[in-house]
Amino acid sequence: MTWQKRSVALLKDKFGKRAFSTENAYRTLKTHSRVRGGYSRGSIHHLLSELCRDNTLIRLGRGLYSFPSDRHAVQVRTADSIGVSDKVVVQLLPGKLAEAAEMLRAKGIEFMITGPSALAKFHHYVARRLLHLIYVIKGSGELAVEVLRRNGLRVLLNPKCRDIESALDSFPEADLFIVREYSDLEGNIDGRALLERALVDSYFETTRRRIPYPEEDVARIFENVLRTEPISLTRLTRLADGRGIVSEMVTVFDALKFPTRKRRTLSRRSAHYAARFLSHVKSETAR
Numbered sequence: 001m002t003w004q005k006r007s008v009a010l011l012k013d014k015f016g017k018r019a020f021s022t023e024n025a026y027r028t029l030k031t032h033s034r035v036r037g038g039y040s041r042g043s044i045h046h047l048l049s050e051l052c053r054d055n056t057l058i059r060l061g062r063g064l065y066s067f068p069s070d071r072h073a074v075q076v077r078t079a080d081s082i083g084v085s086d087k088v089v090v091q092l093l094p095g096k097l098a099e100a101a102e103m104l105r106a107k108g109i110e111f112m113i114t115g116p117s118a119l120a121k122f123h124h125y126v127a128r129r130l131l132h133l134i135y136v137i138k139g140s141g142e143l144a145v146e147v148l149r150r151n152g153l154r155v156l157l158n159p160k161c162r163d164i165e166s167a168l169d170s171f172p173e174a175d176l177f178i179v180r181e182y183s184d185l186e187g188n189i190d191g192r193a194l195l196e197r198a199l200v201d202s203y204f205e206t207t208r209r210r211i212p213y214p215e216e217d218v219a220r221i222f223e224n225v226l227r228t229e230p231i232s233l234t235r236l237t238r239l240a241d242g243r244g245i246v247s248e249m250v251t252v253f254d255a256l257k258f259p260t261r262k263r264r265t266l267s268r269r270s271a272h273y274a275a276r277f278l279s280h281v282k283s284e285t286a287r
Helices: 003-015 022-032 041-053 095-106 115-122 141-150 161-170 195-207 215-228 233-241 246-255 268-278
Strands: 058-061 064-066 111-114 131-137 154-157 176-182
Touching (some): 003 022, 115 215, 195 215, 233 246
Parallel strands (some): 154 176
16 A cells, blocks of 8 residues: 555544545644654645645635535534634534535525635634625525525525615524626635635725624624735735736735735725725734
8 A cells, every 4th residue: 555545544533524634634743653753744734735636625614624525515613623722612614604514505596605705814803693605606696596595595686785774684593695796706716715805805895894793803803814824925915916916915914924925006096995904903913
């Protein structure tokens, strides 16, 4: 048996159908390998990438994996709760959101979970009820809404912020799904936004008051992400350009001590959005 097959067997035995992180894999293979001192981190990282390419593994998000189950991977939950702070843990995908993704995929609708929902592991706390943002390909919005409503979910199509607030007041106990149509879902991997896309969308949706989600919560998410995750600035700026907020994102990331080394020219309006967003950042984090 090759070391790759032996490693797969070890990971399957350890995690089964549960999700695991890159660090989980490092620890498991280092402890149980037959190589003195354990396999190197580089070898394990390469192995995980290869396993994703040949569909032996499913990549759920940055640094999170699972072996395929009999049902679709969107239903997979974390192997162990993902620690977000000393007091709080959250699941990778909130239950209703996982159900919604399965429904849309079953109907062949191209979609992308984005915004704060795609950044659940970086939240400081879990709200009693959640606001989920799902982008779909233009022209499929009405079908997406019909599918979700037929299965008992509360859904709005291309709403304004006041429409969302009204729905939240009318249905105080239910999660609310916001479906927006777009001609392109760049940064979409198997129905979930890449980290950079989720950050850009979270910033845009909250600073422009498109969703009634607190800017201060998104600011904290940004801080948590930058403390623990690698960011592709090339991808980030390309995605931000698609929303016309490159200068704002560069300003925010520079202020969060994540230097972009890119020039920025802010209009008065853009400077207002960036300054208001950064006002929620802890003073010791921002410059």
